[in-house]
Amino acid sequence: MLLLALDTATPAVTVALHDGTDVIASSTQVDARRHGELLLPAVDRVLAEAGLRLDAVTGIVVGIGPGPYTGLRVGLMTADTFGLALGVPVHGVCTLDGLAYAADIEKGPFVVATDARRKEVYWATYADSHTRLTDPAVDRPADIAERVAGLPAVGAGALLYPDTFPSAHEPEHVSAAALASLAAGKLAAGEELPAPRPLYLRRPDAQVPRNYKVVTPK
Amino acid sequence: MADEPLVLGIETSCDETGVGIVRGTTLLADAVASSVDEHARFGGVVPEVASRAHLEAMVPTIDRALKQAGVSARDLDGVAVTAGPGLAGALLVGVSAAKAYAYALGKPLYGVNHLASHICVDQLEHGPLPEPTMALLVSGGHSSLLLSSDITSDVRPLGSTIDDAAGEAFDKIARVLDLGFPGGPVIDRYAREGDPAAIAFPRGLTGPRDPLYDFSFSGLKTAVARWIEAKRAAGEEVPVRDVAASFQEAVVDVLTRKAVRACKDEGVDHLMIGGGVAANSRLRALAQERCEASGIRLRVPRPKLCTDNGAMVAALGAEMVARGRAASSWDLSADSSLPVTDPHVPGHGHDHVHEAGAGNLYS
Numbered sequence: 001m002l003l004l005a006l007d008t009a010t011p012a013v014t015v016a017l018h019d020g021t022d023v024i025a026s027s028t029q030v031d032a033r034r035h036g037e038l039l040l041p042a043v044d045r046v047l048a049e050a051g052l053r054l055d056a057v058t059g060i061v062v063g064i065g066p067g068p069y070t071g072l073r074v075g076l077m078t079a080d081t082f083g084l085a086l087g088v089p090v091h092g093v094c095t096l097d098g099l100a101y102a103a104d105i106e107k108g109p110f111v112v113a114t115d116a117r118r119k120e121v122y123w124a125t126y127a128d129s130h131t132r133l134t135d136p137a138v139d140r141p142a143d144i145a146e147r148v149a150g151l152p153a154v155g156a157g158a159l160l161y162p163d164t165f166p167s168a169h170e171p172e173h174v175s176a177a178a179l180a181s182l183a184a185g186k187l188a189a190g191e192e193l194p195a196p197r198p199l200y201l202r203r204p205d206a207q208v209p210r211n212y213k214v215v216t217p218k
Numbered sequence: 219m220a221d222e223p224l225v226l227g228i229e230t231s232c233d234e235t236g237v238g239i240v241r242g243t244t245l246l247a248d249a250v251a252s253s254v255d256e257h258a259r260f261g262g263v264v265p266e267v268a269s270r271a272h273l274e275a276m277v278p279t280i281d282r283a284l285k286q287a288g289v290s291a292r293d294l295d296g297v298a299v300t301a302g303p304g305l306a307g308a309l310l311v312g313v314s315a316a317k318a319y320a321y322a323l324g325k326p327l328y329g330v331n332h333l334a335s336h337i338c339v340d341q342l343e344h345g346p347l348p349e350p351t352m353a354l355l356v357s358g359g360h361s362s363l364l365l366s367s368d369i370t371s372d373v374r375p376l377g378s379t380i381d382d383a384a385g386e387a388f389d390k391i392a393r394v395l396d397l398g399f400p401g402g403p404v405i406d407r408y409a410r411e412g413d414p415a416a417i418a419f420p421r422g423l424t425g426p427r428d429p430l431y432d433f434s435f436s437g438l439k440t441a442v443a444r445w446i447e448a449k450r451a452a453g454e455e456v457p458v459r460d461v462a463a464s465f466q467e468a469v470v471d472v473l474t475r476k477a478v479r480a481c482k483d484e485g486v487d488h489l490m491i492g493g494g495v496a497a498n499s500r501l502r503a504l505a506q507e508r509c510e511a512s513g514i515r516l517r518v519p520r521p522k523l524c525t526d527n528g529a530m531v532a533a534l535g536a537e538m539v540a541r542g543r544a545a546s547s548w549d550l551s552a553d554s555s556l557p558v559t560d561p562h563v564p565g566h567g568h569d570h571v572h573e574a575g576a577g578n579l580y581s
């Protein structure tokens with residue numbers, strides 16, 4: 001097994017190679033505005049570091065979010081197209097699950113929250129690092145304060161809103177290394193991973209215009 | 219290979235997911251998935267809706283293009299993609315796909331200019347572009363007069379719209395007339411049964427002191443809307459066919475007049491018309507008439523190649539390969555305001571195919 005994992009659902013552009021036992025190379029750069037530019041060179045670098053070429057990969061693992069859409073799509077489109085060109089399966093993993101896994105918490109419950117911008121967070125609660133309790137959701141921190149009260153929390157969304165998440169701590173962003181390890185474990189156990197479709201959680205902002213603007217002066 | 223490169227082109231600058239395949243100047247496949255129906259109720263293209271649709275449609279559209287062309291991805295000589303101008307988020311989906319595809323196949327990547335692609339597509343219809351070529355590009359996003367002596371390296375803007383694009387004016391007037399979105403095809407249809415001389419709408423920027431090659435459609439749009447509103451206020455029926463025909467005539471009169479003038483001034487005997495509005499039947503007819511009268515040879519691709527598509531991107535990509543232009547780097551980014559003077563986005567430093575070969579054992 002050789003998995004190439006990537007995630008662009010948070011400010012981190014992160015790539016890792018996993019041989020079924022261990023992560024053999026990885027790269028993480030944090031730059032929320034340059035996912036498109038950074039991802040392919042990072043893939044190239046990680047492969048070079050491992051001394052491997054892309055067509056040795058047997059599967060792609062990609063973070064499906066939730067996350068800011070423009071960046072999120074960079075990873076998904078890249079993964080989809082790699083899958084097409086190489087003829088290998090593309091597996092989706094919820095980005096919040098990757099963060100939960102990286103948090104390495106044996107006994108929860110705890111919260112994973114990432115920055116959803118517009119003063120909101122993407123979040124879910126976990127029983128432990130492998131077990132999600134709630135569906136990923138997007139909310140204003142104040143609106144979920146009661147539900148997350150007293151729980152430890154990880155992720156940039158938690159670190160950003162200490163009023164709601166007073167005990168927030170690292171990791172801040174997801175890492176493809178964690179994503180890959182999580183996916184490798186699940187695949188080895190014969191588990192199905194979700195399709196690589198984005199978790200947007202919000203509808204596109206668009207308003208149906210009521211009517212055209214009258215131009216005749218009154 | 220250099221003469222007749224096999225190139226796949228990806229276009230996602232607006233609401234069409236286009237994947238085309240060409241061999242030199244021969245069209246092999248032109249697969250397009252449009253999200254236009256999803257935008258219709260919003261009366262215009264919604265960027266986020268377009269971006270979501272591109273992500274869904276990309277892989278199936280690439281598959282369809284390869285089947286249509288009957289070629290294997292392994293045999294491609296390059297992958298081209300619209301790097302700009304266009305909607306930033308939409309462009310990024312196409313650029314991400316093209317980069318991943320080119321990298322996985324070990325092929326060079328060419329980030330190219332959407333406007334230059336609209337010109338270059340005519341090679342698939344009428345053979346190699348004459349040098350120089352005068353091009354009139356008219357669509358929902360742009361209205362420009364461009365002079366190119368080499369479509370891979372030299373595109374010079376002579377004039378452009380100072381307000382609305384021509385296609386935008388069609389959309390707005392269609393909305394005033396309650397004809398729906400997009401406005402171009404429906405106005406064209408109504409205009410065929412109307413009298414283009416029924417109402418004398420203004421011709422923008424055609425005064426003696428106005429810039430010779432610039433366009434303006436905002437004043438026309440307002441004049442037409444006022445005329446319609448006055449009819450409605452008087453309780454009279456709006457003669458939709460005559461309004462459509464007279465409005466359309468005002469647009470295409472100015473476009474063709476200025477384009478022919480530019481050809482004469484620059485001593486160019488070929489005029490190419492591209493972009494979505496080039497599908498307009500009256501624009502094609504009047505341009506033909508006026509070019510003939512001035513001894514100019516008109517080149518307009520079939521309507522399907524005028525609207526946004528991947529074949530036009532492949533056509534320009536193939537020209538880049540044929541002329542030995544530098545490929546783009548793996549960090550190619552989408553540039554929503556890529557200047558028309560940049561036909562492509564060459565990589566920095568050394569050739570990236572070589573780089574991939576060194577780093578990943580591709581040869």
Ligand SMILES: [Zn+2]
Binds near residue numbers: 336357359493525
């Ligand atoms: Zn266009």
